[in-house]
Amino acid sequence: MSFASRSGAHEEERHLPVPETGPVSTGYAPIIEAAHAREPAADCALCPRLVAHREADCTPDSAGRDGPVPSVGSRNAPLLIVSLAPGRQAARDAFRPFADEHAASLLYEALHTAGLAETPAPPAVHDFPEQTLYRIVCTTRCRSPENLPQPSEIVACNQFLKSELQTMPNLRVVLALGVLAHNATVAACGIPFSRTGFHPGEITSLPDGLRIADSHHLSRHNIESGIVTRKTFRHLVSKISEEIR
Numbered sequence: 405m406s407f408a409s410r411s412g413a414h415e416e417e418r419h420l421p422v423p424e425t426g427p428v429s430t431g432y433a434p435i436i437e438a439a440h441a442r443e444p445a446a447d448c449a450l451c452p453r454l455v456a457h458r459e460a461d462c463t464p465d466s467a468g469r470d471g472p473v474p475s476v477g478s479r480n481a482p483l484l485i486v487s488l489a490p491g492r493q494a495a496r497d498a499f500r501p502f503a504d505e506h507a508a509s510l511l512y513e514a515l516h517t518a519g520l521a522e523t524p525a526p527p528a529v530h531d532f533p534e535q536t537l538y539r540i541v542c543t544t545r546c547r548s549p550e551n552l553p554q555p556s557e558i559v560a561c562n563q564f565l566k567s568e569l570q571t572m573p574n575l576r577v578v579l580a581l582g583v584l585a586h587n588a589t590v591a592a593c594g595i596p597f598s599r600t601g602f603h604p605g606e607i608t609s610l611p612d613g614l615r616i617a618d619s620h621h622l623s624r625h626n627i628e629s630g631i632v633t634r635k636t637f638r639h640l641v642s643k644i645s646e647e648i649r
């Protein structure tokens with residue numbers, strides 16, 4: 405599929421290979437499941453360190469919520485939010501991205517203020533609206549020790565991010581939360597890093613025409629130290645809203 409057919413604004417074709425296989429059951433029903441999306445298996449073992457972490461951290465309460473965290477939001481959305489990795493609470497309690505109170509509060513409040521989310525708080529997972537203007541995916545789907553995936557794990561999970569990009573027909577803008585999310589998005593698009601840069605607070609065009617909005621990662625440290633402020637993040641999301649609405 406060419407990006408021109410999505411936005412009508414760019415001539416170049418996006419060089420994203422078509423997935424070779426159909427969907428793989430995750431053991432958990434995602435909010436929206438497209439017919440040809442590639443999802444990791446519930447027991448995906450491509451990252452040995454994360455599998456060991458999953459097994460060490462497993463409790464009877466977490467049964468069925470130890471594996472890869474599914475994305476949320478509509479595949480028809482014009483905005484894809486790419487985060488780093490699910491936090492422990494996100495993975496274990498809510499089993500979705502952005503359940504951490506600091507990050508979720510900042511994200512959903514900004515989306516709501518910009519008219520992109522119905523409420524300023526994350527919807528309950530079982531009440532998540534089917535039609536949203538955004539979709540949220542993690543660069544690595546499994547939780548990591550200290551929330552820090554290693555480069556090889558980001559590479560291993562990149563096929564699933566690539567599939568997300570391929571199965572969003574109305575995608576206009578990617579909001580990359582952190583330089584690792586930015587780089588993973590660029591890699592998923594098959595674009596050399598030398599042709600892009602990470603520009604927090606700005607929206608730029610990738611060589612294939614996809615727009616990318618960069619923000620520092622919404623980690624507790626970045627929020628509490630003022631590296632990410634409510635005001636600057638809200639301003640960035642407001643600019644995204646102007647582009648896609």
Ligand code: SF4
Pocket residue numbers: 444448449450451454455472544545546557560561
């Ligand atoms: S991070 Fe991704 S590739 Fe690695 S084990 Fe989890 S689902 Fe598989």
